[in-house]
Amino acid sequence: MIQLHDLKFEPYISEEEIEGAVAKIASRLNADYKDQNPIFIGVLNGSFMFASEVIKRFKGDCEVSFVKMGSYEGTSTTGTVKTLVGLNQKVEGRKVVILEDIVDTGNTLEEINKILEAEKVADYKVATLFFKPEAYKKSLHIEYIGIQIPDKFIVGYGLDYDGLGRNLTQVYKRKE
Numbered sequence: 001m002i003q004l005h006d007l008k009f010e011p012y013i014s015e016e017e018i019e020g021a022v023a024k025i026a027s028r029l030n031a032d033y034k035d036q037n038p039i040f041i042g043v044l045n046g047s048f049m050f051a052s053e054v055i056k057r058f059k060g061d062c063e064v065s066f067v068k069m070g071s072y073e074g075t076s077t078t079g080t081v082k083t084l085v086g087l088n089q090k091v092e093g094r095k096v097v098i099l100e101d102i103v104d105t106g107n108t109l110e111e112i113n114k115i116l117e118a119e120k121v122a123d124y125k126v127a128t129l130f131f132k133p134e135a136y137k138k139s140l141h142i143e144y145i146g147i148q149i150p151d152k153f154i155v156g157y158g159l160d161y162d163g164l165g166r167n168l169t170q171v172y173k174r175k176e
């Protein structure tokens with residue numbers, strides 16, 4: 001068990017399981033985007049580890065960019081997604097893959113969808129390492145899902161609780 005700030009967390013998803021999920025997504029991306037020079041857009045901060053591991057496994061040409069969005073305070077969403085750093089690259093007419101560490105309520109994804117629609121991308125798909133189906137309130141399709149989890153607060157592998165826990169190589173869930 002570990003403690004971050006005032007909360008206790010217990011081990012939940014092992015490094016091996018995460019690595020397997022990352023490898024499966026990367027293998028599908030290699031097949032689906034062969035010779036297509038996709039742009040991978042990581043959603044900071046949480047996606048830095050997942051994005052790095054997936055992109056390292058992509059075999060062909062690709063470009064990499066990031067946006068920085070924020071909506072969580074403590075263990076819950078504020079309901080308002082702020083674009084803290086927007087896209088600084090032209091993506092019109094390009095094939096884009098959004099890389100997310102987690103899709104929870106879907107609020108962040110909806111905001112990203114607005115940005116990409118305004119940019120007139122040729123096509124975009126979403127890859128997320130973790131997905132909470134019970135919490136998801138939107139209808140945007142998520143093409144690549146690593147691990148589905150119940151509606152529990154998790155930390156590790158890029159995900160934080162008030163800034164802590166992003167460096168953990170396995171995932172922990174809040175102890176009830």
Ligand SMILES: O=P(O)(O)OC[C@H]1O[C@H](OP(=O)(O)OP(=O)(O)O)[C@H](O)[C@@H]1O
Nearest residue numbers: 044045046070071072104105106107108
């Ligand atoms: O589906 P949602 O309910 O919108 O939750 C998902 C988003 O929440 C987290 O970001 P957060 O706002 O905590 O910022 P961070 O990535 O900097 O931690 C996570 O990285 C996702 O981007």
Ligand code: HPA
Nearest residue numbers: 072104152153154159160
């Ligand atoms: O379960 C979570 N943990 C950390 N950050 C998050 N952002 C959305 N859901 C989560």
